[in-house]
Structure formats: structure tokens, C-alpha cells
Amino acid sequence: MKATGKAPGKGHVLALSGGVGGAKLAAGLAAILPPERLTIVVNTGDDFEHLGLTICPDIDSVIYALAGLNDRLRGWGLADESWQALGMLKTLGEADWFRLGDRDLATHIVRSWRLREGESLSRVTARLAAGLRLAHAVVPMSDTPLRTQVETAEGWMDFQRYFVAEQCRPAVRGIRFAGKAEMAPGFAEALARDDLAAVVICPSNPFLSVDPILAVGGVRDALAGLAIPKLAVSPLIGGKAIKGPLGKLLGELGAGMGNDAIATHYGRLLSHLVIDHADAEDAPDLRARGLGVTVTDTMMHNAADQQRLAHDVLAIAQIDSAG
Amino acid sequence: MKATGKAPGKGHVLALSGGVGGAKLAAGLAAILPPERLTIVVNTGDDFEHLGLTICPDIDSVIYALAGLNDRLRGWGLADESWQALGMLKTLGEADWFRLGDRDLATHIVRSWRLREGESLSRVTARLAAGLRLAHAVVPMSDTPLRTQVETAEGWMDFQRYFVAEQCRPAVRGIRFAGKAEMAPGFAEALARDDLAAVVICPSNPFLSVDPILAVGGVRDALAGLAIPKLAVSPLIGGKAIKGPLGKLLGELGAGMGNDAIATHYGRLLSHLVIDHADAEDAPDLRARGLGVTVTDTMMHNAADQQRLAHDVLAIAQIDSAG
Numbered sequence: 001m002k003a004t005g006k007a008p009g010k011g012h013v014l015a016l017s018g019g020v021g022g023a024k025l026a027a028g029l030a031a032i033l034p035p036e037r038l039t040i041v042v043n044t045g046d047d048f049e050h051l052g053l054t055i056c057p058d059i060d061s062v063i064y065a066l067a068g069l070n071d072r073l074r075g076w077g078l079a080d081e082s083w084q085a086l087g088m089l090k091t092l093g094e095a096d097w098f099r100l101g102d103r104d105l106a107t108h109i110v111r112s113w114r115l116r117e118g119e120s121l122s123r124v125t126a127r128l129a130a131g132l133r134l135a136h137a138v139v140p141m142s143d144t145p146l147r148t149q150v151e152t153a154e155g156w157m158d159f160q161r162y163f164v165a166e167q168c169r170p171a172v173r174g175i176r177f178a179g180k181a182e183m184a185p186g187f188a189e190a191l192a193r194d195d196l197a198a199v200v201i202c203p204s205n206p207f208l209s210v211d212p213i214l215a216v217g218g219v220r221d222a223l224a225g226l227a228i229p230k231l232a233v234s235p236l237i238g239g240k241a242i243k244g245p246l247g248k249l250l251g252e253l254g255a256g257m258g259n260d261a262i263a264t265h266y267g268r269l270l271s272h273l274v275i276d277h278a279d280a281e282d283a284p285d286l287r288a289r290g291l292g293v294t295v296t297d298t299m300m301h302n303a304a305d306q307q308r309l310a311h312d313v314l315a316i317a318q319i320d321s322a323g
Numbered sequence: 324m325k326a327t328g329k330a331p332g333k334g335h336v337l338a339l340s341g342g343v344g345g346a347k348l349a350a351g352l353a354a355i356l357p358p359e360r361l362t363i364v365v366n367t368g369d370d371f372e373h374l375g376l377t378i379c380p381d382i383d384s385v386i387y388a389l390a391g392l393n394d395r396l397r398g399w400g401l402a403d404e405s406w407q408a409l410g411m412l413k414t415l416g417e418a419d420w421f422r423l424g425d426r427d428l429a430t431h432i433v434r435s436w437r438l439r440e441g442e443s444l445s446r447v448t449a450r451l452a453a454g455l456r457l458a459h460a461v462v463p464m465s466d467t468p469l470r471t472q473v474e475t476a477e478g479w480m481d482f483q484r485y486f487v488a489e490q491c492r493p494a495v496r497g498i499r500f501a502g503k504a505e506m507a508p509g510f511a512e513a514l515a516r517d518d519l520a521a522v523v524i525c526p527s528n529p530f531l532s533v534d535p536i537l538a539v540g541g542v543r544d545a546l547a548g549l550a551i552p553k554l555a556v557s558p559l560i561g562g563k564a565i566k567g568p569l570g571k572l573l574g575e576l577g578a579g580m581g582n583d584a585i586a587t588h589y590g591r592l593l594s595h596l597v598i599d600h601a602d603a604e605d606a607p608d609l610r611a612r613g614l615g616v617t618v619t620d621t622m623m624h625n626a627a628d629q630q631r632l633a634h635d636v637l638a639i640a641q642i643d644s645a646g
Binding site (some may be wrong): 110 | 408411414415424439
């Protein structure tokens with residue numbers, strides 16, 4: 001077990017995030033922590049190639065949310081988006097199941113081009129973040145692909161096919177992460193920091209968005225070796241996922257129900273679980289497992305909600321948010 | 324010398340085209356000739372890579388014009404275009420000197436992807452043309468790159484850099500076509516047809532848009548060996564180019580002035596030159612060279628103009644436009 005080297009009050013925070021839900025808390029943390037005290041590591045298991053473009057849905061969700069450019073009503077992609085290119089792609093007979101917005105396309109074009117030119121995904125992500133005037137470090141979990149795939153009655157399929165084209169309709173029998181990935185340099189560096197004071201697992205799907213990060217070589221061991229608060233914000237409210245297939249998945253995978261299933265899934269990696277008021281009744285059983293439990297309002301409608309929840313999380317870890 | 328095998332009245336027409344000006348006559352020919360009687364070969368010397376996209380400006384001008392999707396006011400690109408992606412590219416710190424429209428981007432994305440997947444430029448061009456519901460054959464001059472470069476006081480530069488980024492400002496000392504290109508299959512097949520009845524050089528810049536086609540291996544010899552009408556429509560009106568750097572180039576290259584320079588440039592490849600009423604005074608000198616000369620209205624404002632000029636051209640070659 002490694003002890004934190006400096007006073008926890010001003011320590012560094014490592015946030016692990018999937019897409020939309022996780023991006024909201026990541027944006028809240030970025031709003032209240034100075035850049036040198038936050039590293040946001042993002043799931044890349046959903047990344048895929050489409051029409052020759054490398055698309056990283058969770059990285060885009062995080063950088064757009066941090067830049068305040070995300071579309072809150074639609075729940076994904078950029079605000080003030082248009083769909084002219086997509087219409088032309090359809091005219092040209094190309095697949096249109098993945099909704100490429102015109103502004104969003106610029107991100108994919110730059111990323112795809114720079115990757116082909118030999119830049120690492122870390123470097124390209126930093127470039128895109130800089131272009132959006134982000135000061136905080138947004139780091140892909142790995143510079144090498146690790147593809148999330150789900151097993152259905154028709155066999156294994158890539159995550160985006162399941163999630164977007166099939167709209168999560170097929171029952172999931174299993175999940176795997178194809179490939180062998182090493183931590184991106186920024187991820188390994190954050191884990192090795194003497195002043196690392198907390199790990200925050202953002203409210204993303206544990207099976208589909210957080211597990212790929214944990215599946216990267218060395219991550220589980222590194223997390224297990226950290227004697228610092230390791231918190232997760234539950235993605236459930238009232239026992240259900242706000243968005244996405246988590247509720248359906250828990251049943252299909254026989255993983256149990258509600259926050260108990262979340263706690264079981266993360267096991268000893270977690271010291272603390274943050275749950276919503278709507279699930280306050282889960283608290284005694286969770287505490288009986290030896291978990292710290294905080295009951296608060298986890299729904300994030302706007303930037304104020306994001307920052308409030310980020311403050312709650314830092315308070316649990318006894319971390320000061322003042323720069 | 325090869326004789327035409329069939330009655331010229333119903334023969335096949337091979338049109339050689341550059342971008343905007345040439346595309347207008349190509350569209351006129353396509354409007355009055357059935358698909359099996361026209362092959363449009365397009366300059367690819369201006370093709371270039373930009374942000375990882377393969378852009379073929381002249382092919383796009385031709386397929387957009389044939390589809391009736393070209394923007395007539397702007398003079399290039401698609402009508403009803405938007406520029407959302409370009410704005411985002413600029414935000415992300417990428418070069419924005421080449422104006423990528425949102426709908427136009429779809430064309431570049433499909434082409435770039437399919438080329439990387441191993442399709443030939445001929446196949447990709449046919450795919451794009453089919454997507455736009457074109458029935459006529461649009462064929463790149465070659466499936467291998469031949470890059471037009473111009474020599475200026477600062478040395479050699481790629482054509483698009485000169486044409487778009489530098490807006491043709493530098494004085495041109497020389498022009499070269501870098502690379503070694505073979506005719507695309509559809510080009511060679513059209514030249515070898517027994518029923519080939521005319522070659523039409525569309526009103527494009529002879530130095531920058533037509534010369535690259537003539538520089539493709541075997542093209543000059545094949546054209547010289549054809550005993551059929553070989554017509555060019557002059558790109559000059561009143562001694563000046565309607566658009567683009569031709570007038571400036573003629574002076575810089577010391578190539579002479581007006582239609583005399585055009586005739587000198589094409590030399591024995593041409594049997595006939597079509598010139599505008601505004602240049603009627605050029606006719607006697609051109610005829611004295613042994614050229615057939617037709618004076619007509621070569622300005623094309625709209626589809627009716629395009630078809631009228633196409634009819635004029637076919638009449639000269641004694642070709643019936645009825646299917």
C-alpha cells in the first residue's frame with residue numbers, strides 16, 4: 001500500500017470517465033479544480049472506424065462537455081450541430097446509422113488524419129483539447145486499441161454496432177475487451193503521482209464504460225495498491241440508469257440489481273460509493289459491506305449540478321477544491 | 324491513322340475536361356448525348372491531400388455540374404452549401420485556406436476512405452457518380468497521381484497552393500507534371516473505340532487543366548493517330564479568360580496572346596477551334612494555320628447555354644445528338 005506523500009487537502013484527483021454521464025461529473029471537477037490537480041482518463045473501448053474516420057465517442061463527450069459545447073437536450077454530440085454532410089453521405093449510398101454532425105466531423109477528420117500521420121491518441125487528444133481551449137488534462141486510457149464487444153444471440157459484435165445501430169436491443173450474454181492495451185503515458189503518470197489524493201469513478205456504465213479502463217494492463221493492480229479514497233458515483237437513480245442499457249444489462253448478465261450490483265462489480269477497488277437520495281434505502285446494506293456511503297443528489301441537469309456533485313465528491317475525499 | 328469504323332452520325336464522343344469551365348460543356352454534352360455515346364475524361368493534376376482527405380477538384384466540378392448540384396454564383400463547389408465543419412476545423416487550429424463545405428466533405432470522406440481500402444480512383448469516381456444518379460461515364464485521366472506544379476520565384480509549388488492559398492499571385496516561370504501516370508482504363512478504352520467520332524477539348528485552361536491529361540503516357544500519340552474531328556472550345560472570350568489565371572499565365576510564360584496562343588499550344592493535336600463572337604477577328608489567322616474555325620457564343624450562363632454550345636460542337640463534328 002502506498003501512502004500519499006503530501007497533505008490530502010491539495011492533492012491530485014484522477015477521474016475515470018465513460019461518455020455522457022461520466023463527462024458531466026468530469027466537467028464539474030474541471031470547473032472547480034485547477035488544471036494541475038486533475039487528470040481525466042477516458043474510456044476508449046467504444047472507439048471505432050467509420051467511413052475511414054477514427055471515432056472516439058467518450059473522448060469527444062468529455063472534451064465537448066469540458067468546453068461547454070455539448071448538446072444537453074440531445075444528450076450527445078455538439079450543440080448547434082447540423083447534418084449536411086450526413087445527408088450527402090446518404091445520397092452517395094454510404095452508411096448513415098452513425099449520426100455524424102458537421103461540426104463533429106471536424107474532430108473526427110483531425111483525429112483520423114493525425115493518427116495516420118503517426119501521432120499517438122494521447123497527443124491527438126491533447127491537440128483537440130487545446131483547440132477547444134481546455135486547460136485540464138484529458139487522457140485516453142490507452143494509445144492502443146482495446147475494443148469493447150458484446151455477445152448476443154448472433155455472436156460477438158462491436159459495441160457501437162450494438163449501441164447505435166442495434167440500439168441495445170439484443171440481449172447481452174457476455175462482454176469482452178478485444179486487444180491488449182497499455183496505459184497511456186498520462187494515465188500511468190497520474191497513478192504514480194506522490195500527491196494523488198483520490199480516484200473518482202464517474203457515473204458511467206460499470207460494465208461497458210469503466211471496465212474497459214480497468215482492463216488496461218496494470219490498472220487493477222495499481223488501483224488496488226493505492227491507500228487513498230477510491231470513490232464511485234453510482235450511475236443509478238431510483239435503481240435505474242438515467243440513460244443507456246445499464247438496467248437491461250444487469251438483468252441480462254445476472255449481475256443482480258441496483259447499487260448492490262454496482263458495489264459487487266467494483267468489489268475491493270472501491271472505498272466509497274456515492275448514491276442518490278432516491279436509493280437511500282440501499283445505504284445500510286452497502287455500509288455492511290464495509291463501503292463508505294454518501295447519499296446526495298446525483299442527477300446533473302446543468303453546470304451548477306455538476307459542480308455541486310463534484311464538491312460533494314471532493315468533500316468525501318477531504319480534498320480542497322480551491323486552487 | 325485510324326479510320327472511324329461506323330457512321331460518324333451516331334459515334335462516340337470523348338470529352339477532355341478540367342474544372343469549372345470545362346465541366347459546363349461536359350454537362351451540356353451529357354444533356355444531349357445518351358450515356359453510351361459519351362466519355363468524359365477529367366484532369367486529376369490538381370488533386371491533392373488536405374487534412375488526410377484526397378480532394379479531386381476537377382472531378383468534383385464535373386460530377387456536381389452533371390448532377391446539377393454545382394453552385395453557379397460562387398462558381399465552384401455545391402449549391403446550398405454550409406461551412407460548419409470548416410469553422411470547427413479553424414477552432415481546432417487546422418488549416419482553413421481550402422474551403423471545405425459540409426456537403427462537399429461527404430464526397431472527400433467517401434473518396435479518401437475507398438481509396439485507402441484499395442479501390443481505384445476510376446472505381447471511386449464511378450461510385451460517386453452513381454450516388455449522384457449520373458448515367459454518363461466520368462473517368463479520371465489516370466488512376467495514378469500526376470501532380471501539376473508551378474515554378475515561381477520561391478521555387479516549385481503544388482497547384483492548389485498556387486491556385487487557392489496564393490490566389491495565383493506569384494508569377495509562373497514554368498509548369499510541370501510530377502509523376503508518371505498511365506491512362507485510366509476507361510480513358511484508354513474510349514480512345515480505342517471503333518466508333519469514336521470526335522474528341523472535344525472543353526474550355527479549360529490549356530496549360531493547367533488540359534496539359535496534365537495530354538501528359539499522361541500515350542495520350543498525345545493516341546490523339547495524333549486519330550483521323551476524326553479533334554475540337555477545342557477556346558477558354559478565351561474577348562481575348563481573356565472568364566475566370567482563373569489563364570490570361571496572366573500566357574503573359575508570364577511568353578506563350579503569346581489570345582486564341583493564337585491557344586492554337587499554337589495545341590498545335591497538330593487540333594483540327595478545329597471554336598471561338599467566341601468577341602474574338603471573330605482571330606478567325607482568319609487561325610484558318611491560315613489550316614485549322615477549322617467556328618465562331619459562336621461560348622459563354623455558358625446556364626444549362627440552355629451549355630446545351631446550345633454542345634450542339635454547336637457536335638454539329639461541327641457532324642455528330643447527331645439524338646440517342
